[in-house]
Amino acid sequence: MISCAEAVEQLWEYLDGALTEQDRAAIEEHLSFCRRCCGEVEFADELRAFLAREASEEIPDEVRARLITTLDELGTE
Amino acid sequence: MPEPKRLARERFRVLAEEQLPRLYAIARRLVGDEAEDAVQDTLLKAYRGFDHLEHSAAAPAWITSILVNVCRDRGRARARAPQQVSIDAMEEFSLFRKIADEDPFPYSDSLHLDFLEQFGSEDVRAVLARLPDLYRIPLLLVYVDGFATKEVARMLEAPLGTVLARLHRGRKLFEKQLWEYAEEVGLLREGVR
Numbered sequence: 401m402i403s404c405a406e407a408v409e410q411l412w413e414y415l416d417g418a419l420t421e422q423d424r425a426a427i428e429e430h431l432s433f434c435r436r437c438c439g440e441v442e443f444a445d446e447l448r449a450f451l452a453r454e455a456s457e458e459i460p461d462e463v464r465a466r467l468i469t470t471l472d473e474l475g476t477e
Numbered sequence: 478m479p480e481p482k483r484l485a486r487e488r489f490r491v492l493a494e495e496q497l498p499r500l501y502a503i504a505r506r507l508v509g510d511e512a513e514d515a516v517q518d519t520l521l522k523a524y525r526g527f528d529h530l531e532h533s534a535a536a537p538a539w540i541t542s543i544l545v546n547v548c549r550d551r552g553r554a555r556a557r558a559p560q561q562v563s564i565d566a567m568e569e570f571s572l573f574r575k576i577a578d579e580d581p582f583p584y585s586d587s588l589h590l591d592f593l594e595q596f597g598s599e600d601v602r603a604v605l606a607r608l609p610d611l612y613r614i615p616l617l618l619v620y621v622d623g624f625a626t627k628e629v630a631r632m633l634e635a636p637l638g639t640v641l642a643r644l645h646r647g648r649k650l651f652e653k654q655l656w657e658y659a660e661e662v663g664l665l666r667e668g669v670r
Contacts, residue, residue, distance in 0.1 A: 408571050412648050418626070418641070443573040443589050448620055450593050451651070454601035455621045457502035463513050467497055470517055471490050474524045 402426045407437050411444045489527045492536050493520055499537070499622065500544050506605065506617050507548040515551055519544040538624065542632035545614060552610055572652035581665040595664040596655070604651065604658045612647030615640050 407430045413419050414427045431438055500519060504512035523540050530539055576592050585591045596604075605613055615633065618624045624632070630640045659665050 405569070408573075409568070413641075413645070416626075439577075439589075440571065440573045446590065446593065447572070447652070450596075451601070451616075451620050454596065454598050455506060455605060455617065456598075457505040459498045459501040463501060464497060466513065467501070467516055467520065468494060470520055471493055474486065474489070474520065 402430050404430075404434060404437055407431070407434070408440055411437075411441055412448070415441070415445055415448065485527060486524075488533075489524055492533065493523065493540065496537060496540055500540065503541065503544060503617070503622055504548060506602075506621065507545070507610075507614065508551050509606075511551055515544065515547050518547045522547065538628045538632065541618075541622070541624070545618070545632050549610065549614070567646070567649045567653055570649055570653045572656055575656050579665075581659075592659070592665075595659060600658065600662070600664070604654045607654045607658070608647060608650050612643050612650055615643050616647035616651060619644060 407427055410419060410423060410427060414424065419427065431441065497516070500516050501512055504515040504519075508515050519540065523543050526543070530536060573589060576589050580588065582588055582591050605617070608616070615626075615629050618629045618632065619626060626640055626644065627637060630637045633640060635643075
C-alpha cells in the first residue's frame with residue numbers, strides 16, 4: 401500500500417499514462433480510499449488544462465506576413 | 478531553377494507555412510520578444526537541411542527541434558543570469574495542499590479553481606519565465622505543444638529518463654512558482670480580480 405506522499409509524487413505521470421501497470425494499479429488502489437488524493441488528481445488535471453490554455457500564443461497577422469515573405473524569398477537568391 | 482529543386486522548395490514552403498503559428502507560439506514562450514527572429518533563423522536552417530528529412534510525417538518534430546536549438550542558442554547568447562529558483566523542499570511541495578492549508582479565499586466554494594482564476598495569461602508567462610530553461614522547455618513542449626516525451630528527448634538530444642526527470646521537476650517548480658508569484662504580486666487577496 402502506498403502513502404499519500406508516494407501517490408502525489410506520481411500523479412502527473414499517472415494522468416500522462418506514463419506509469420508502469422504495477423505503479424498505476426498502486427495509485428488506483430490508493431485513490432479508491434483516499435478522498436484527498438482524489439482531489440489532488442482532479443486539481444492536477446485542471447492544472448494541466450490551465451497551463452495549456454494560459455500559455456497559448458497567437459501569431460499576429462503582420463508577423464505571419466513577414467515570415468511568409470521570408471519563405472517566398474528562400475531559394476530564390 | 479531545376480525542376481526537382483523547385484518541387485523541394487515548394488514542399489518546404491507548404492510545410493513551413495503550415496507550422497508557422499505553432500513555431501511562433503513555441504518561440505514566444507521560449508525567447509519572448511525575439512520570437513520572430515528565432516523563427517526566421519529556423520526557417521533558414523530548416524530550408525538548408527530539408528534534403529535530409531526523409532519522412533514528411535516527421536516534419537513538425539524536426540522543424541521544432543531546429544527551433545528549440547535556435548532558442549536555446551539565443552538564450553545562451555543573451556547570457557542571462559541563471560534564474561534563482563529554489564528547489565529546496567520542492568519534492569514535497571503540493572500546490573493542492575498548499576491552497577487547502579492556507580485557504581486564501583475563505584468564502585470560496587471552489588477554492589482551488591478560484592486560485593487558478595486569479596492568473597491571467599501575462600501572470601502565467603511571468604511564472605513560466607522564472608523556471609530555468611532546463612525544466613521550462615520540456616514542460617512547454619509536452620503540456621502546451623503536445624509532443625510525446627520520446628519526441629522531446631530526440632529534440633533535446635537527451636535520454637528519455639533525463640527528460641522525464643526534468644518534466645517531473647518542471648511540474649513541481651511550476652506549482653511552487655505559481656504559489657510564490659501569487660503571494661508576491663498580491664493575487665491571494667479576496668476580490669483582487
